[in-house]
Amino acid sequence: MSIIQILFFALSAFAIISAVMVLVSKNPIHSVLWLILVFFAISGHYILLNAQFLAIVNIIVYAGAIMVLFLFVIMLINVKKDSEPQKQFLVKLLGVVAGGSFLTLLVALVKQTAQMQGRTLLMKDGVIGLIHPLGKALFTDYVVPFEISSVLFLSAMVGAVIIGKK
Amino acid sequence: MPIQYYIYLCLALFSIGVIGVLTRRNAIVVFMCIELMLNAVNLLLVAFSKMFHGYALVQNATSTTGIDAQIFVFFIMVVAAAEVSVGLAIIVMMYRNTHSVDINFLNRLKN
Numbered sequence: 001m002s003i004i005q006i007l008f009f010a011l012s013a014f015a016i017i018s019a020v021m022v023l024v025s026k027n028p029i030h031s032v033l034w035l036i037l038v039f040f041a042i043s044g045h046y047i048l049l050n051a052q053f054l055a056i057v058n059i060i061v062y063a064g065a066i067m068v069l070f071l072f073v074i075m076l077i078n079v080k081k082d083s084e085p086q087k088q089f090l091v092k093l094l095g096v097v098a099g100g101s102f103l104t105l106l107v108a109l110v111k112q113t114a115q116m117q118g119r120t121l122l123m124k125d126g127v128i129g130l131i132h133p134l135g136k137a138l139f140t141d142y143v144v145p146f147e148i149s150s151v152l153f154l155s156a157m158v159g160a161v162i163i164g165k166k
Numbered sequence: 167m168p169i170q171y172y173i174y175l176c177l178a179l180f181s182i183g184v185i186g187v188l189t190r191r192n193a194i195v196v197f198m199c200i201e202l203m204l205n206a207v208n209l210l211l212v213a214f215s216k217m218f219h220g221y222a223l224v225q226n227a228t229s230t231t232g233i234d235a236q237i238f239v240f241f242i243m244v245v246a247a248a249e250v251s252v253g254l255a256i257i258v259m260m261y262r263n264t265h266s267v268d269i270n271f272l273n274r275l276k277n
Contacts, residue, residue: 008167012175019182019202028194035198038179042205051212054239058208061243066201066250073254074194077261095188103181110173119169121213122220128233129212137233138240149244156248163255 004123007048015041028074032067039063049121051129172213179206193257193267197250204246211235211242 018037025031039062046055110116127133138146179202186199215235222231257267264271 004167008171012171015175016178016182019179022195022198022202023182023186023190028192031195031198035202038202039205042209045209046212049212049216051216051236054208054212054236057240057243058205061247062201062205066247069250069254070194070198073258077258077267092189096185098188099181099185102184103177106177106181107174110170110177116170116173119217120220121167121169121172121217122223123167123216126216126219126223126232128215128219128230129236133230133233134236134240137230137237142237145241149241152245152248156251160251160255163252163259166259 004048007044011041011044011048015045029071032070032074035070036063036067039067046129048123049129050124050126053129053131053134169213169217172210176206176210176213179203179209191268191270193260193269193272194254196269197253197257201246201250204242208239208242211239 015038018034018041021034022031022038025034039058043055043058043063046052046058183199183203183206186202187196190196190199212235215232217232218235219229219232222229260272261267264274
């Protein structure tokens with residue numbers, strides 16, 4: 001096994017275990033911390049795919065900004081971990097069965113799709129993940145969506161302030 | 167690396183997110199599971215972009231095929247940040263009205 005494969009399997013196991021721990025943790029703060037670990041594992045995958053810009057943006061935006069916002073809200077509203085109501089066992093079991101069947105169905109589908117057979121992906125070569133080509137594409141071909149997203153941010157900011165003020 | 171490995175990893179992460187949405191009652195944890203699903207999709211988009219970039223490089227050494235997917239991932243992150251700010255404001259407002267973050271309280275919306 002090459003070093004890339006070892007890193008891939010290690011990061012995948014890390015991501016999946018952390019994602020399961022997000023669900024299993026009773027305390028929401030622990031869930032947030034495990035989710036931050038998932039995001040770091042996904043950033044590791046981006047680096048493995050040579051998508052360096054997205055790796056950094058993922059850490060800054062998700063692990064840095066969004067999860068801090070989650071932690072802030074959890075600490076602000078002070079959820080007691082024993083006061084969280086649990087769903088009935090039957091509902092939980094049905095949820096796990098539904099999600100597991102979804103996973104099984106899609107895995108079976110991917111396994112028999114002819115277009116996916118023998119396709120490999122480029123790991124460390126290729127320059128499309130670097131800042132220079134991405135910035136060039138973002139500010140030439142995608143400049144209109146970029147400006148619209150700034151308007152979206154403004155409206156989200158105004159909306160959050162208005163909802164929070166009431 | 168075969169593309170199937172990435173598809174299986176992303177499907178597993180996405181399904182864990184689906185199970186979390188179905189089994190948890192804390193609105194904040196449900197919201198976090200939605201973020202997990204978004205991230206699984208982002209990782210799959212990047213993997214497919216690298217796959218098509220690899221095939222395009224064989225024909226043309228200066229090709230930038232696949233850069234669109236990475237721009238899309240960037241925009242998904244932008245939209246997710248906006249969504250989180252509004253969603254958490256809604257959760258805080260819901261907590262102020264009901265003193266709970268239990269999503270089963272939200273069925274009061276129908277009255």
